[in-house]
Amino acid sequence: MKITILTICPDAFDSLFTLPVISRALDQDLVSIQVVDIKEYAPGSFRHIDDSPFGGGPGMVMRCQPILDALDAVSTDGSLSVALTPAGGVYSQEMAHEFSELDHLVLICGHYEGFDARILKHVDREVSIGDYILTGGETAAMVLIDSIVRLVPGVLRHESTEEESFEDGLLEYPQYTQPADYNGDKVPDVLLSGDHEKIRLWRREQALKLTRERRPDLFDQFVLTEEDKKLLENN
Ligand code: ADE
Numbered sequence: 607m608k609i610t611i612l613t614i615c616p617d618a619f620d621s622l623f624t625l626p627v628i629s630r631a632l633d634q635d636l637v638s639i640q641v642v643d644i645k646e647y648a649p650g651s652f653r654h655i656d657d658s659p660f661g662g663g664p665g666m667v668m669r670c671q672p673i674l675d676a677l678d679a680v681s682t683d684g685s686l687s688v689a690l691t692p693a694g695g696v697y698s699q700e701m702a703h704e705f706s707e708l709d710h711l712v713l714i715c716g717h718y719e720g721f722d723a724r725i726l727k728h729v730d731r732e733v734s735i736g737d738y739i740l741t742g743g744e745t746a747a748m749v750l751i752d753s754i755v756r757l758v759p760g761v762l763r764h765e766s767t768e769e770e771s772f773e774d775g776l777l778e779y780p781q782y783t784q785p786a787d788y789n790g791d792k793v794p795d796v797l798l799s800g801d802h803e804k805i806r807l808w809r810r811e812q813a814l815k816l817t818r819e820r821r822p823d824l825f826d827q828f829v830l831t832e833e834d835k836k837l838l839e840n841n
Contacts, residue, residue, distance in 0.1 A: 607708060607758050610640045610680045611747055612673065613715040614655060618744040622751060631761045639751070642680055648672040656718050665719035673714060673725050685710035687729045688750070690743030691720060694732030697750065699772040701733065705750065706757035713750060715743030775828045776817045779809035811837040 611619060619641050623629055631637040645653045648671070656666040677687060686708050695701075705711050714721075714729060726732060735746045756762055771778040782793040796808045814834055818825045830838070 607636070607706070607754075608638045608640065608710045609751055609754070610642060610685075610710070610712045611715065611751075612642050612644050612676050612680065612712065613742075613744055613747070614644050614717055615715075615742065615744050616641045616643045619748070622748050625752065627756055627761060628752065631755050631758060634760070636758055636760050637755050640680070642676055644672050644676050647676040647679070659719065663719070667719055668716060668721050668725070670722045670724050673721070674728055677712065677714065677728060680712055682710050684708075685712050686731065687712040687714060688731045688733050689714045689716065689721060689726060689729045690735070690746040690750075691716050691726075691732050692734045692737075692739055693720075694734040696737075697733050697735045697746075697753075699753070702750070702753040702757055706754045711754070713743075713747040715747050717742040775824060776813040777821060777824070779812040779816070807833075807837065810834065811840075814838055 613619070619639075623632065623639070628637075628639075632639065645655055648655045648669075654669065655672050656668050659665070659667045681687065686705070688705075688711065690713060714725075733746075733750070735749050740746055757767060767773060769778065782797060786793045786798060794808070796804050799805070810833070814825075814830075814837060817828065818838075
């Protein structure tokens with residue numbers, strides 16, 4: 607898979623490449639990441655990438671020409687372009703799966719007060735990472751890349767992503783490791799029992815309860831099995 611990032615802050619991505627899973631995916635050629643400086647597509651020594659909004663108002667708006675020329679230059683047959691903007695659809699694990707199956711994803715990072723609206727007509731998707739305003743799309747692009755790269759087949763070695771939070775619509779059950787007793791705070795007995803069926807049921811119950819308590823929005827959409835209903839009735 608190839609990911610191209612269009613940005614006016616190419617150096618912002620340096621630390622991304624040091625993250626263990628990302629750097630391993632790059633080293634093993636499972637993923638390639640191309641960082642393209644939008645300023646390279648702005649003519650003249652002034653590198654004019656933004657301007658004040660028509661109609662007045664605060665801040666600056668990113669101009670059409672540099673971004674659309676850059677997008678034209680990097681796009682390939684079948685590539686999908688995604689603009690990072692707070693006005694986009696809210697990012698989810700489902701989108702991470704969808705994007706991880708692409709051959710080529712182009713991420714476009716906005717800055718200032720946003721994109722000239724005409725840019726967005728040339729973009730396949732608009733994505734927000736949540737209801738808050740970042741100073742630019744770069745950190746949002748890193749969130750997407752981190753969550754996508756780990757889903758690319760072969761990137762995670764032994765780990766399974768199937769039991770993680772959001773994968774089946776529930777938050778993940780709590781996990782414990784050594785020591786079994788940390789200053790009097792003990793690991794639940796069932797996890798030391800060696801009884802795999804009991805452990806499976808306990809984990810399911812924990813995941814259901816945690817989701818009901820912390821994310822009623824997810825829980826309301828979740829379709830309970832008969833076993834789930836019994837687990838919840840027990841308490
Ligand atoms: N740019 C600024 N805020 C953003 C957000 N919440 N998500 C994506 N891109 C953004």
